[in-house]
Amino acid sequence: MAKFLDRLPCPYCGMNFKSQRGRTKHIRTIHSYDHDDHICNDRVPASPQADSDFNDARPDFEDESQDFSADTYLGDHDADAAHAEPDHDRPIYGKIEHPYLFGRPCDAQGNPLPPGAACPPRGTADDDWSPFTNQADFLLADFLFRKVEMSGSDIDFLMELWAFKMQQLGEGASSPFISHKDVYATIDSIRQGDVPWECLSVDLGETIPDDAPSWAERSYQVWYRNPDAVIKNMLDNPDFHQQFDYAPHVSKDRRGQRKWQNFMSGNYAWRQCDKIYNEDPSTEGAMYVGIILGSDKTTVSVATGNVEYHPLYLSIGNPHNGVRRAHRNAVTPIGFLAIPKAERKYDDDVAFRKFKRQLYHASISAILQPLKPGMETPLIRQCPDGHYRRVIYDLAAYIADYPEQLMVAGIVQNWCAKCTALPEHLDGVGGRRTREFMHTLVDTLSSGLLWDQYGIDSDIVPFTYDFPRADIYAMLTPDLLHQVIKGTFKDHLVAWTEKYLAETQGEARKDVIMDDIDRRIAAVPAFTGLRRFPQGRRFKQWTGDDSKALMKVFLPAIAEYVPPQLVQCVAAFLDFCYLVRRHEIGEDTLTQIEEALARFHAAREIFRDSGVRPTGFSLPRQHALVHYTRLIQEYDFVARGMLPTSVSIPSCGHDGLRKAVDEEAIDEDIVPEARVEMARRRQRGYPRVLQDLAAYISEPSLPALARQFLHDQMALDISMPLPEIISPISVFHSASATFYAPSDLSGTHGVRREIIRSTPLWRRKDPRCDCVLIVEDNDKPGMRGMIVGRVKLFFSFSHEGQVYPCALIERFSRVGRGPDPNTGMWKVKPLLDRQKNRVQTVEHLDDSDKENLGKRRLRSPTLEDGVQGFSPVKK
Secondary structure, eight states, X not given: OGGGTTSEEOTTTOOEESSHHHHHHHHHXXXXXXXXXXXXXXXXXXOOOOSSGGGGSOOOOSOTTSOOOHHHHHTTSOHHHHTSOOOTTSOOOEEEEOSSSOOOEEOTTSOBOOTTOOOOOOSSOTTOOTTSSSHHHXXXXXXXXXXXXXXXXXHHHHHHHHHHHHHHHTOOOOOSSSSHHHHHHHHHTOOTTOOOEEEEXXXXXXXXXXXXXXXXXXXXXXXXXOHHHHHHHHHTOGGGTTSBOSSOEEEEOXXXXXXXXXXXXXXXXXXXXXXXXXXXXXXXXXXXXXXXXXXXXXXXXXSSSSEEEEEEEEEESSBOHHHHHTTSSSEEEEXXXXXXXXXXXXXXXXXXXXXXXXXXXXXXXXXXXXXXXXXXSOEEXXXXXXXEEEEEEEEEXXXXXXXXXXXXXXXXXXXXXXBOOOGGGTTSOOOBOOHHHHHHHHHHSOHHHHHHHHOBOTTOOOGGGGSTTOOHHHHEEOOIIIIIIIIIIIIIIIHHHHHHHHHHHOHHHHHHXXXXXXXXXXXXXXXXXXXXXXXXTOOSXXXXXXXXXXXXXXXXXXXXXXXXXXXXXXXXXXXXXXHHTOSSEEHHHHHHHHHHHHXXXXXXXXXXXXXXXXXXXXXXXXXXXGGXXXXXXXXXXXXXXXXXXXXXXXXXXXXXXXXXXXXXXXXXXXXXXXXXXXXXXXXXXXXXXXXXXXXXXXXXXXXHHHXXXXXXXXXXXXXXXXXXXXXXXXXXXXXXXXEEOTTSOOSGGGEEEEEEEEEEEETTTEEEEOEXXXXXXXXXXXXXXXXXXXXXXXXXXXXXXXEEEEEEEEEXXXXXXXXOTTTOOOEEEEOBOTTSOBOEEEEESBOTTOSSOOOOXXXXXXXXXXXXXXOOOOO
16 A cells, blocks of 8 residues: 555545646546536545455546546556556456445355355245145146136136046045136235235325315325335346346456446446445445336326326346346336326416425335335345345436426426426536535525526425435436437427428428328338338327337338438437447447437438427437437446446556456357257148249249259369259248347347248238348448348258258349448349349358358348348338
8 A cells, every 4th residue: 555655635535646736636526516517526536445356456437538547447456566568459358347346145144155155045945835735736827827828717627627537536636726716816825026015105294284275185095015025036036147247347348348238337336336335345245236216107097086106117237138128027016106186276286286296206205215224234135146145225227208307306397307408408418417416506596596597396305315325317317218219209200200391392292292101101011020000100199119110111211202311310310219229338339329419410400491490409308319328328228328427447467457357258248149040840732852842933943043052062163063952842931030139129148039931921911021131241341241132932951961951042232332321221122134034042041150151141130220221122
């Protein structure tokens, strides 16, 4: 620690600096308000060093805009090592975990375990099958209810038959269950993992005046489940093993670029762990559990009295995104918030609106009270890997649509709940709201000034004020579905496009054009991942799935009817939307997101110039887009737009730092290998001889193409004759493609599985031949390294003991050297030979394991291929 003796300490946080200039800059940026922007700079200072081997490597947040010196980064390493020459040719990659709250295993009493200690057995006895009589009864109920989903009448018949059989055998026993009702009742009585619902009464007590109306005097019932018990079950779920983070971490890819993938890779979790440790160093070695809340306006109970109930959901940040998206008990409702109703005369009553907001916050605070002890002192919980750990709770994120954000933050309508940008100037970003800054404003200014100048409703105290470290303004995260997909796309761009046509073409011509756009949308062929709209986009009730599906086909449908600038506006927005949906986001992706947003802002001016939006774009839902880059870095997980600024890891040649890199995590940087697999069963009714099959499907060139394919696969000399194919031919109508799709809602590591179909009769109507991309050169980006084709036939044959699964492909050629400059999409056309016949080839279904080629493999197009790719076609 001698290297700190000659440094200047900060009078506020004790952080040490080499020079007065550095300390002054730190004080001005960390411990002061920027009154011009009304922003409290909450950059997190370095934590005090602890006597732990994990201190050898920790990113720091002293200045989030610059790289950090080796001095700061290496912590307790000696001064000579700190000044070692950096190894700039070898970037650091892998994962570095938080040095203080790193999730160290312990025993059931909280005592640390030595490295490599065995996991304790889980609590349930192996022979305890209650409420079932034995294991056989449990397996039978599981078979009837879950596996085959047998109807109640069939269950009754089976049980009667079972009982009759036992009587015939003279066993003196009956069936395992009396009837289907007995089966259902036994299943319902299972208590393992179940947290019962409870009811509490919420009233505002002394805040209600004596002459208040009946709705204010009433006590409201709130149904909830103990959130601590819910989280305990989540942590004890073995299904999360291998897809669960026990510590916040900073990850870098092989290029040394920072990447964000799950909640615990974000800056928020790391910074909160610093705060927790600074407040209580005894928390060292504990596991951080960031609590994610969410609510929406879905009405659960209607016309059942004077109250509606809105659900409150809970998750934790430790499970990976793929687990949470799959709803594997990682997201669960924990409460139903009571929303009072009253007579129509109170619809616009200020007091009634205030009462509903106060009741809303009081209800959430009451539901979350069981978590408060775990926010102050670590609790011992069993984790997915079987080990016990000391865990510390923290309110981390709140997912909500814009109206819900205003409700939970106590912000006035048309203001932003994240910043202080004025409602009439939401095109830019205002000063960031923080709990400390807002508290200072409330203590300083009158209610009128707070309302008019800062958009603060001083009558509302957010529920987060009842819990340590909780900052609702930092916790709020955008709702991608409601604010971006349904909001900006459906409510704005789609509606504005129609209004633009009315302004420029007149109502009559606009109707003709919109009808043709609807016909184009309706003509989209059946294809995996594409939604059919038989009536175009003219439906009354838009769901989130409707909006997401329309996004994939809307751009090419309007391309020839509106000016290039409007097309570019929609294309830029789609680029932004698909980029923020990626499974993993790196520094390059953040740059692309910012560029797409800038292009969108520039191109949308066409709506102002044409009179569609003469007053501009001060729209809260579009304004939310400017916060996405920062929030991705803060909370990159489930709602795909929630994590702060970057943590920089410098390149350094020190061996101790290298040891902190988790080498096992490097495998996560590798994109999983794509593969295509044929359907399990061949289709019957097709000829088994190649020449006969060619005649049956009217493809006379098939035998020659298949022989040429086999010649290439065997790597025969060009002078050698084409080999004969004499084995029986098997025909298939589909194949499954598994591939990396970063912008699709995919599984673990962004892997997606889709079905490619080639069938003469799809749904007993028309033929269906899906388009595919054939990966030809992985070294070329995007479409430039792919062949576009349409599958005319899936078939396989064997030769010299080896099976060749393959496809007859009708080839397409790209139009131009790049994507269309307006839509960003590639245009393709049928590839013709000199005789104007369509070019066909036979391709191996998955050639990635072939030594002679090692490149080509089929896959179906992804979302990114749709935006910067091509639209599937059909004869």
